[in-house]
Amino acid sequence: MNACSCIYVNDIIMKMDKEKLERAAYILKAMAHETRLCVLMQLAETKEKSVSDLQQEVGCEQSLLSHHLTDLRAKGILNARRDGQRNLYSLNNEQIIPLLECILNYCK
Known part of the structure; x- marks a missing residue:
C-alpha cells in the first residue's frame, strides 16, 4: 500500500470517529439537565411510564x-406511544443505561 492510500484510509477513519464524536456530543448535550437525567x-x-407518573417522580x-x-x-433518546389518552415514554435504546450509571458513579 502506498502512502497516498494510507492517508486516504486514515481520513476515512478520522471522519468516522469525528461523526461518532459529534453524535456522542449531541446525546450528552441532550442529557445535560438534572430533570432529563432524572427522567x-x-x-x-x-421501562415505560406515563407523563403523570414521571411528573410525580x-x-x-x-x-x-x-x-x-x-x-x-426529538433527539432519538426516547420513544413515545399512545395508550388511550395517555402518552407512554420509554428509552429508545437501553444501551444508554450503562452510560447513565457511569455518569452517576463518576459523581459519587
Missing part, C-alpha cells in the same frame, strides 16, 4: 416535563 433514570428502572410542572420529554424524543 432517563426513572425509565431505565421501569421527577417533581416538576407538567408543561416543563413535557418540554423535556419532547426534546429527548
Whole structure:
C-alpha cells in the first residue's frame, strides 16, 4: 500500500470517529439537565411510564416535563406511544443505561 492510500484510509477513519464524536456530543448535550437525567433514570428502572407518573417522580410542572420529554424524543433518546389518552415514554435504546450509571458513579 502506498502512502497516498494510507492517508486516504486514515481520513476515512478520522471522519468516522469525528461523526461518532459529534453524535456522542449531541446525546450528552441532550442529557445535560438534572430533570432529563432524572427522567432517563426513572425509565431505565421501569421501562415505560406515563407523563403523570414521571411528573410525580421527577417533581416538576407538567408543561416543563413535557418540554423535556419532547426534546429527548426529538433527539432519538426516547420513544413515545399512545395508550388511550395517555402518552407512554420509554428509552429508545437501553444501551444508554450503562452510560447513565457511569455518569452517576463518576459523581459519587
